[in-house]
Amino acid sequence: MPTNVPPQYREAEQRFRDAETVQAKIAALQEMLQIMPKHKGTDHLKAQLRSRLSKLMSDLETATGGKGGRTEPFSIPKDGAGRVTLIGPTNVGKSLILSNATGAKTKVGAYALSTQEPVPGMYPFNDIYFQMVDTPPINNIATQSRLYGLLRTSDVFIFVSDLTNNPIEQTHQSFRELKEWGFKLAGKTINTDIEDRQVHKPTLILCNKADIPDALDQYEIMEQEFSSTFPVIMASAEENVGLDELGHHIFEALKIIRVYTKSPREKLNDFEKKEPVVLPIGSTVAEAAQQVHKDLSRSLKYGVLWGESGKFDGQRVGRNHVMTDGDIIEIHI
Numbered sequence: 001m002p003t004n005v006p007p008q009y010r011e012a013e014q015r016f017r018d019a020e021t022v023q024a025k026i027a028a029l030q031e032m033l034q035i036m037p038k039h040k041g042t043d044h045l046k047a048q049l050r051s052r053l054s055k056l057m058s059d060l061e062t063a064t065g066g067k068g069g070r071t072e073p074f075s076i077p078k079d080g081a082g083r084v085t086l087i088g089p090t091n092v093g094k095s096l097i098l099s100n101a102t103g104a105k106t107k108v109g110a111y112a113l114s115t116q117e118p119v120p121g122m123y124p125f126n127d128i129y130f131q132m133v134d135t136p137p138i139n140n141i142a143t144q145s146r147l148y149g150l151l152r153t154s155d156v157f158i159f160v161s162d163l164t165n166n167p168i169e170q171t172h173q174s175f176r177e178l179k180e181w182g183f184k185l186a187g188k189t190i191n192t193d194i195e196d197r198q199v200h201k202p203t204l205i206l207c208n209k210a211d212i213p214d215a216l217d218q219y220e221i222m223e224q225e226f227s228s229t230f231p232v233i234m235a236s237a238e239e240n241v242g243l244d245e246l247g248h249h250i251f252e253a254l255k256i257i258r259v260y261t262k263s264p265r266e267k268l269n270d271f272e273k274k275e276p277v278v279l280p281i282g283s284t285v286a287e288a289a290q291q292v293h294k295d296l297s298r299s300l301k302y303g304v305l306w307g308e309s310g311k312f313d314g315q316r317v318g319r320n321h322v323m324t325d326g327d328i329i330e331i332h333i
């Protein structure tokens, strides 16, 4: 053991010795590796720690059934108006966000690496639902390769950063990692029509734990650093703050519209706006009809429209009329 290690290293080492769970041991080892000064005298010790770390990671994976023959927990069927995936380092609050935003049961832990498998929930937003998925931390080697597959099938990334734990550094580090995996994180400028959707991901930055003192200063710094490229949202999962605003940003990032379809038999006064069809921005009356039923689009003659895409309420429109969010369309066959 080199004698010139800083005191924080000894503290982490003590935590490693006292650790009662594999997760806590892994977290302490990761800390030790981070703290260790970089010089030749520490190379050997570093190699030892790394090998211990990878052994613990694979123990953890076996213990949680990661390599078992049961249904692959990382392959979740898609649901709702789009899949948004919470990603980030450990302990930033991803699971608490999922649980408060969707009511889904997922483990929240004050210790590192509490989530070992993704957990989906349904996030209600203005008459529709998004599928929100909680994930294990992106830097957990034991689950990384399977997490990667799940990320490819996501429509939007919500990167969660912890305002009380070097958020700028955390965010840059994780973004570097995601880039190494081949993802292109896009904020406000993505053109999902022409880009490869498997790797080009609209990304929102959710700055969590804003309820803790001094977090607001950190939020301002995060905004300065990232807001020219990404939406940066302030939140406290603990106090349920910022989750509604998050919904608006998700909706925008998905580039979708909600269209309410109405049968000519229903009176407008009795018509209740609910269960809209969800379509990509730029969709037409024919495409809305198609969503309701494929035959409906074929037999569609014209539509009657109430909403922002019309010139006036009750306007008669053709099948190629482009609709906007919130429109009501009556389909005539």
Ligand SMILES: Nc1nc2c(ncn2[C@@H]2O[C@H](COP(=O)(O)OP(=O)(O)OP(=O)(O)O)[C@@H](O)[C@H]2O)c(=O)[nH]1
Pocket (backbone or CB within 6 Å): 088, 089, 090, 091, 092, 093, 094, 095, 096, 097, 107, 108, 109, 110, 111, 112, 113, 114, 115, 116, 135, 136, 137, 208, 209, 210, 211, 212, 235, 236, 237, 238, 239
């Ligand atoms: N004060 C405060 N604490 C929070 C907030 N969000 C999460 N926490 C706490 O932070 C700890 C970690 O929360 P988790 O939701 O388990 O974090 P995670 O990102 O899912 O962690 P992993 O599953 O290890 O990746 C828990 O003790 C939470 O109660 C918040 O907004 N404010």
Ligand SMILES: [Mg+2]
Pocket (backbone or CB within 6 Å): 094, 095, 096, 107, 108, 109, 114, 115, 134, 135, 136
């Ligand atoms: Mg978690």
